[in-house]
Amino acid sequence: MRTLSIILWSMLKTSYATWLEVDLQAIRHNIEKIQSLTNVSVMAVVKANAYGHGLINVARTVRKMGLEWLGVARIDEALLLRDKGINGKILVLGHTDPIDVPLAVRHHISLAVHSQSLVLPYQEMASHYDEKLMVHAKIDTGMSRLGEEYTQAVQFIRSLFDCEGLQVEGVFTHMARADELSLDTTDNQIEKFDKILEDLGPEREKIQWIHAANSAAAVFHPNTRFNMVRPGISIYGLNPSEEAPLPAGFEPALSWKSVITSVKTVPPHRGISYGHRYITSNYEKIGTISVGYGDGYRRVPGNEVLVNGRKVPVLGNVCMDQCVISLNGLPDVKTGDEVVLLGKQGDQEISAETLAKKWNTIVYEPICGLTGRIPRVYLNE
Numbered sequence: 001m002r003t004l005s006i007i008l009w010s011m012l013k014t015s016y017a018t019w020l021e022v023d024l025q026a027i028r029h030n031i032e033k034i035q036s037l038t039n040v041s042v043m044a045v046v047k048a049n050a051y052g053h054g055l056i057n058v059a060r061t062v063r064k065m066g067l068e069w070l071g072v073a074r075i076d077e078a079l080l081l082r083d084k085g086i087n088g089k090i091l092v093l094g095h096t097d098p099i100d101v102p103l104a105v106r107h108h109i110s111l112a113v114h115s116q117s118l119v120l121p122y123q124e125m126a127s128h129y130d131e132k133l134m135v136h137a138k139i140d141t142g143m144s145r146l147g148e149e150y151t152q153a154v155q156f157i158r159s160l161f162d163c164e165g166l167q168v169e170g171v172f173t174h175m176a177r178a179d180e181l182s183l184d185t186t187d188n189q190i191e192k193f194d195k196i197l198e199d200l201g202p203e204r205e206k207i208q209w210i211h212a213a214n215s216a217a218a219v220f221h222p223n224t225r226f227n228m229v230r231p232g233i234s235i236y237g238l239n240p241s242e243e244a245p246l247p248a249g250f251e252p253a254l255s256w257k258s259v260i261t262s263v264k265t266v267p268p269h270r271g272i273s274y275g276h277r278y279i280t281s282n283y284e285k286i287g288t289i290s291v292g293y294g295d296g297y298r299r300v301p302g303n304e305v306l307v308n309g310r311k312v313p314v315l316g317n318v319c320m321d322q323c324v325i326s327l328n329g330l331p332d333v334k335t336g337d338e339v340v341l342l343g344k345q346g347d348q349e350i351s352a353e354t355l356a357k358k359w360n361t362i363v364y365e366p367i368c369g370l371t372g373r374i375p376r377v378y379l380n381e
């Protein structure tokens with residue numbers, strides 16, 4: 001089966017200007033690692049197109065593994081999952097306008113209620129249905145983003161228990177600095193969260209799911225695990241931060257590839273690409289690839305790609321759909337040869353972490369920024 005899909009893929013791939021290869025076996029393997037590390041339920045976070053890896057295929061893979069929960073940021077993402085036949089539990093972690101409550105009820109999508117001010121509007125919208133709206137109370141213990149203030153949390157959760165149209169399925173919070181291992185911010189947040197759960201007394205038993213941990217918290221702060229963790233970046237095999245690298249054995253799932261579309265030699269003093277930010281010093285061999293900032297490849301100096309197992313620089317400005325690369329010292333390179341922007345070629349690798357560093361950002365941004373026009377090819381389905 002695997003051989004067949006590789007043969008089919010190698011027949012197809014030459015038609016793509018650029019493409020992403022997503023290794024679904026790596027995702028399965030990373031989820032199993034998180035499961036065995038934490039020993040609690042795992043909600044796979046698949047928001048932002050599964051961190052660029054492709055919402056539907058990743059969600060299907062997760063479901064096939066038997067995971068019950070998927071986490072998304074917006075109701076549109078949840079509806080797309082339902083539209084593609086993905087069943088099981090879905091939690092919208094971000095804000096949902098009360099006007100969309102009927103959609104949530106009809107499609108069995110659980111919502112985060114993040115403020116007392118939403119309780120009545122949600123209840124009012126849900127009251128027109130026989131079925132209840134499933135909610136998870138979101139508490140702000142120190143992220144200072146969405147969430148009812150921790151000082152008001154007990155009365156907030158109790159008010160949700162009293163709402164007829166709503167069923168409280170879960171209570172959760174979110175860690176602001178779990179990837180900075182030297183700090184005590186996470187412990188302080190968890191102390192506040194624990195106190196809320198304690199103050200609920202026997203009513204705590206009514207809450208099925210208690211969750212707080214993103215990847216860094218799940219891996220490095222056992223006291224954040226409760227009975228479910230919400231990993232995102234780690235299931236894609238990437239480190240939450242330099243300070244919080246994943247334990248050995250996690251595998252990046254994503255590679256980004258292209259092919260050389262032209263090869264030529266240009267004379268000295270030739271300006272390359274828009275703005276002529278690179279000028280040749282000698283006769284130089286250059287090539288083009290069909291990758292640009294329209295795909296999410298950042299227009300900054302210092303980019304490198306892999307050709308024939310060697311790192312070569314991108315020359316001059318990245319354009320919307322193309323860029324120019326140096327092919328000096330690569331006499332055998334020809335059009336159609338594979339170029340790797342992210343991933344391995346021979347014994348060389350450009351990791352998402354390396355790309356993020358060059359782009360002066362966190363590893364999440366380059367992958368979430370991969371635009372929709374790049375075809376995703378799934379390996380090991």
Ligand SMILES: Cc1ncc(COP(=O)(O)O)c(C=O)c1O
Pocket residue numbers: 045093174213214215216230231232233234240
């Ligand atoms: C509420 C919430 N939970 C979980 C996650 C997953 O975080 P990570 O990708 O760091 O594991 C995120 C991601 O930003 C989030 O916003």
